[in-house]
Amino acid sequence: MQPQPVIAVLAGAQPVEGLAALERQAEVRVTDAAGLPEALAGADILYLWDFFADGVRQAWPAAGSLQWIHVPAAGVEKLLFPELVASDVVLTNARGLFDRPMAEHVLGAMLHFAKDLGRAAAQRQQKQWRRYATTDLAGASVLVAGTGSIGRCTARLLTAVGMRVQGLGRTARTGDPDFGTIHASADFAAVVGTFDYVVLAAPLTPATRGMLGRGVLVAMKPTAVLVNVGRGALADEAALEEALRNGTLAGAALDVFETEPLPGNSGLWELDNVLITPHLSGDARKQLPALAEQFADNLAAWKAGRPLMNVVDKELGFVAS
Amino acid sequence: MQPQPVIAVLAGAQPVEGLAALERQAEVRVTDAAGLPEALAGADILYLWDFFADGVRQAWPAAGSLQWIHVPAAGVEKLLFPELVASDVVLTNARGLFDRPMAEHVLGAMLHFAKDLGRAAAQRQQKQWRRYATTDLAGASVLVAGTGSIGRCTARLLTAVGMRVQGLGRTARTGDPDFGTIHASADFAAVVGTFDYVVLAAPLTPATRGMLGRGVLVAMKPTAVLVNVGRGALADEAALEEALRNGTLAGAALDVFETEPLPGNSGLWELDNVLITPHLSGDARKQLPALAEQFADNLAAWKAGRPLMNVVDKELGFVAS
The missing domain is CATH 3.40.50.720 (NAD(P)-binding Rossmann-like Domain)
Known part of the structure; x- marks a missing residue:
């Protein structure tokens, strides 16, 4: 033995x-x-x-x-x-x-913004009855950065609810079973401008660190919403905060941060267009x-x-x- | 002419x-x-x-x-x-x-509770980093009351995200293309106890008025969440408020109310486990x-x-x- x-x-x-x-x-x-x-x-x-x-x-x-x-x-x-x-x-x-809980977290975060449920919660606290416009996910477009199992599960769920999904990966390719078109990460800034939502679900590696930088942020639709369930350092957090503050993008659901727990002096805590969750999307x-x-x-x-x-x-x- | x-x-x-x-x-x-x-x-x-x-x-x-x-x-x-x-x-x-916006509203409201995004928003305001447990919609069960076009579109969307969907209609039947099993409204209290979510998407008629009364509420799982996008008077609003206050059910997303706008003195405004939207799920x-x-x-x-x-x-x- x-x-x-x-x-x-x-x-x-x-x-x-x-x-x-x-x-x-x-x-x-x-x-x-x-x-x-x-x-x-x-x-x-x-x-x-x-x-x-x-x-x-x-x-x-x-x-x-x-x-x-x-x-x-x-x-x-x-x-x-x-x-x-x-x-x-x-x-x-x-x-x-973690694939399925994270995919659902991404979908929930998108619907939070599409249906403006943060406004609903704020209006309840004020006992305020005021209608507002909302948007649909059906037909909206989403770019999922990260073509591993989390990105793929997310892509399948978002496709199932009627979104138009494409991927962002190391190399460009077409005919992918989950994404159809996958763009090369090097082209992030060039392609990001047509998408209503951007999801970061990539691993943090030397190749992906800071992939969502100023160049990508300024190229995004001002109505776009970012969801980051990957790692905080995939984004340039200072540039992201600035973009959320000045309206370069409409909102962000952030589950991960450059430093965790997110420090009390981070300006992200103060932004009403940010949904902050404490690294729980995978729901360990x-x-x-x-x-x-x-x-x-x-x-x-x-x-x-x-x-x-x-x-x-x-x-x-x-x-x- | x-x-x-x-x-x-x-x-x-x-x-x-x-x-x-x-x-x-x-x-x-x-x-x-x-x-x-x-x-x-x-x-x-x-x-x-x-x-x-x-x-x-x-x-x-x-x-x-x-x-x-x-x-x-x-x-x-x-x-x-x-x-x-x-x-x-x-x-x-x-x-x-209105089918599709309403179905998406229902899904967003469910994910709001499943992922406890209301807590996330409250923690952001407090600059508080505290992990909490969440649940998945995959495999959870939902009873959709109302088998018209809104209920059916909702059933299809919830099925697409992996939920187990059944219907509640005038007459019991099986083999329905969208619901599979449809229970009779008369059996609402008898069947409701096995469902994680209940959606009201029925028209308001003499037959449906007050269908969600005390008998149904006490039979619900204490962890269950109600979503009402039909009409406020489908529910006994006083009994519903009491159930939400005393934990007979876990939460409710209410888009419609017995009186609209919801009066300022309604106790529903005060409940943290209620998501109130001002009759906008159809997003006219x-x-x-x-x-x-x-x-x-x-x-x-x-x-x-x-x-x-x-x-x-x-x-x-x-x-x-």
């Missing part, structure tokens, strides 16, 4: 789902960030249950026996530091599990059992010597499908 | 769309409610451009030559007074034109050209002696399809 693998579990406030089952299959060391170097000594696997936590890079010198890191999240940019990228350590993520809380199950499945594969699912291409920064 | 028909147009604050074109085909008398008796004398057609206006019943004694009333709205309950119902005057409405403002065109098409049919579209069954209170 093979020895049990050693798993370091970086846990936060949230109890580790399925811990008892895990302990039957492995030597499990639950730790916080401070105890990570000690937990990593001799560990085969690092399970980043608290995927918002930092500390892996600092603990890296202790990770000499590590073979695999699993992150129960979609974005893995915090782990793409040079030492890990250059190592043989395999990185896997929770690709797929509801997904805890599924996230635990996904790791357990991958652990079973690892123990059996089968290929792991959702292996991140550490050079690209995401799971290449 | 036949004499031009005489059309009395009851107009309000909103300019009459397509008036010039109308005046080329008819003798047009634009009036407000006060001038309606005078305008109706000798008129063939009454065009209720200001469909929120009252006054037709009061002016009825002057309507002796009237043959046709067109209402560019969906609900016609104000016109179903005994003298008109008993008369030969044909009543037509704008069936179809955006539809003005289409509404004008629909009447023009019907006028052309009337002048040519062809059957009118969207003739209301005055006994049932809606266009029977």
Whole structure:
């Protein structure tokens, strides 16, 4: 009988789902960030249950026996530091599990603006009965930046409600099953001007950082609405705030920010045309059992010597499908 | 050449769309409610451009030559007074034109609650970063009361986003193309307890008035959300307010009320779990050209002696399809 693998579990406030089952299959060391170097000594696997936590890079010198890191999240940019990228350590993520909640969040945010439900809420507080114009999503156009599983699920949902969807990806192509036309990211500013909505659902990589800059913002329709469920740093946040303030674009639903929690002195808090959610579009809380199950499945594969699912291409920064 | 028909147009604050074109085909008398008796004398057609206006019943004694009333709205309950119902005057409405905006309003209202976007807006005002749990519409169940064109369009949209949709109508049946199963209104309280969402999209008739009463409210899931885009009087508003206050149901998106505008002393204004919109889900403002065109098409049919579209069954209170 093979020895049990050693798993370091970086846990936060949230109890580790399925811990008892895990302990039957492995030597499990639950730790916080401070105890990570000690937990990593001799560990085969690092399970980043608290995927918002930092500390892996600092603990890296202790990770000499590590073979695999699993992150129960979609974005893995915090782990793409040079030492890990250059190592043989395999990185896997929770690709797929956040797709549907995030797609629904995007749709809800769009309808929030199309039907001006923020105004409705404000009028209720004032006990004010005043009709206002609204718009429809049917026939409206949307550009989804990011052609991974989140972007694709979003594209399918928005198509299902009657929107005209196109994508933005690394390379231009046509005939895509979910997007039809995909424009090249390099052409973002050139194509963005015809779209009523723009969704950022891309991973944060050196290639995507700051992709929504001033050049793109000034090219957007002044009636356009932005939804960012990817990463805050996909956008130039200062330029975005300025654009929202001066009417270069009509509104934004932002679930992610350059710094999280969003600092109290950010001007974004003050803008009535911004819907701010605290990085919850993927709704990890509801997904805890599924996230635990996904790791357990991958652990079973690892123990059996089968290929792991959702292996991140550490050079690209995401799971290449 | 036949004499031009005489059309009395009851107009309000909103300019009459397509008036010039109308005046080329008819003798047009634009009036407000006060001038309606005078305008109706000798008129063939009454065009209720200001469909929120009252006054037709009061002016009825002057309507002796009237043959046709067109209402560019969906609900016609104000016109179903005994003298008109008993008369030969044909009543037509704008069936179809409000379907899609209303269906989108319903979807937006549901996502507002599923994703708790009201909390997001409140937290923004407080500059507060606090994660909270959300739910998905995928797989959630919804009962749509009203199997006319609005209810059907709503059912199709909610099905398209992955909800499990059933209907509530006059008679129970299965195999409906939009609803699958339709329950009988008489069984509302008996069946409502399994649904996550309930939508009221029925016309207001003697049979539907007060259909959402205490018996139905207490049978609903405490986590359920109500959306009313039909008419306020479909619900027992006092009982509804009480249920929202004491947690018998989780939330409500109300676009229509027993009295409109909703009086300032209504307790509904004070409830944070209520989304109030001022009777705008059909978004008539955006539809003005289409509404004008629909009447023009019907006028052309009337002048040519062809059957009118969207003739209301005055006994049932809606266009029977």
